[in-house]
Amino acid sequence: MQVTPELSIGILIGLFTSLLWAISTNIYKSQSKEATVIAISALKMWAALAVMSVIVILPFRTTPFYMPLDSLIFLISSVTIGLVIGDTIYLISQERIGVSYAYPIANTYPILTYIVAIFLVNETVLLSRFLGIIVAVTGIALISRAQAANMESDKAIKFDALGIGVSFLAATCWAFGSVLLQMGVTNIDPIDANFVRMLFGGAIFIPVFLGLVKRGMPLPTRKAAKIVLVAGFLGMTIGSLLYTFTVKLIGAPIAALLGSMSPLFAIPISVFFLKEKFSPKSLVGAVLTVLGVILVVLAV
Numbered sequence: 001m002q003v004t005p006e007l008s009i010g011i012l013i014g015l016f017t018s019l020l021w022a023i024s025t026n027i028y029k030s031q032s033k034e035a036t037v038i039a040i041s042a043l044k045m046w047a048a049l050a051v052m053s054v055i056v057i058l059p060f061r062t063t064p065f066y067m068p069l070d071s072l073i074f075l076i077s078s079v080t081i082g083l084v085i086g087d088t089i090y091l092i093s094q095e096r097i098g099v100s101y102a103y104p105i106a107n108t109y110p111i112l113t114y115i116v117a118i119f120l121v122n123e124t125v126l127l128s129r130f131l132g133i134i135v136a137v138t139g140i141a142l143i144s145r146a147q148a149a150n151m152e153s154d155k156a157i158k159f160d161a162l163g164i165g166v167s168f169l170a171a172t173c174w175a176f177g178s179v180l181l182q183m184g185v186t187n188i189d190p191i192d193a194n195f196v197r198m199l200f201g202g203a204i205f206i207p208v209f210l211g212l213v214k215r216g217m218p219l220p221t222r223k224a225a226k227i228v229l230v231a232g233f234l235g236m237t238i239g240s241l242l243y244t245f246t247v248k249l250i251g252a253p254i255a256a257l258l259g260s261m262s263p264l265f266a267i268p269i270s271v272f273f274l275k276e277k278f279s280p281k282s283l284v285g286a287v288l289t290v291l292g293v294i295l296v297v298l299a300v
Helices: 006-028 038-054 067-099 099-106 109-120 127-151 161-185 191-213 222-250 252-259 262-272 280-297
Strands: none
Touching: 006 038, 006 099, 006 222, 006 262, 038 067, 038 191, 038 222, 067 191, 067 252, 099 127, 099 161, 099 222, 109 127, 109 161, 109 252, 127 252, 127 262, 127 280, 161 191, 161 222, 161 252, 191 222, 222 252, 252 280, 262 280
């Protein structure tokens, strides 16, 4: 593949997006005792919607808001399948089999994204790219497995076929969500595309959140809500917008791979700020991840 300026910019944006997701994810985890998962998901989505509502009507935009019906359908499908359904069932799998198993399984989604893109958007079939994705995903899995092992207790988790199956289902949802995003953003401004995604994603969370509160779900503390909103600005607002730009510039398969690299950026965060040990497994995973990305970018 020829390394064009568009590809270079897309890769840099994708890597920065992954960094933002790594930072925000660690912040979300720090508030897990003060706010439920659904509350965190809803707050960050609503924060993103509020900011995107302002951005989309800025007077100095070069193009007016434009949203054809076919793009609207693809974008609504993308956020529903990827962010709402995919994220929710991933959390179910995480509860059943633990982070150290659920996260590596679910993060095979870049492989599935490439396969789905071949059928839905006629992505070019390149053996070197497919192998590069597999190598990078293997590295990401090693890193996330090592990091999760430090966080989880030593208690053994029994084999759970349903939990494993749900993890793969989450990966499938994320893959289809990424490709549908590519199909939806092709002919429109990424700002308009991301606004629509946040609008419908935020709307879906309203009845879910209110229903769970009615059933007894505790509200997040005021401090936790503020922290989640700040993290949501980094991860969901800026992160999702930049990811939409990345998909438009370089396509869903490479964007999905770059987006899944947050564990790689989480290594220095956990080592320098959380004082966690740096395991040899993480080092091997980091090397494989970088090599895999190089293979994907330079695939011919």
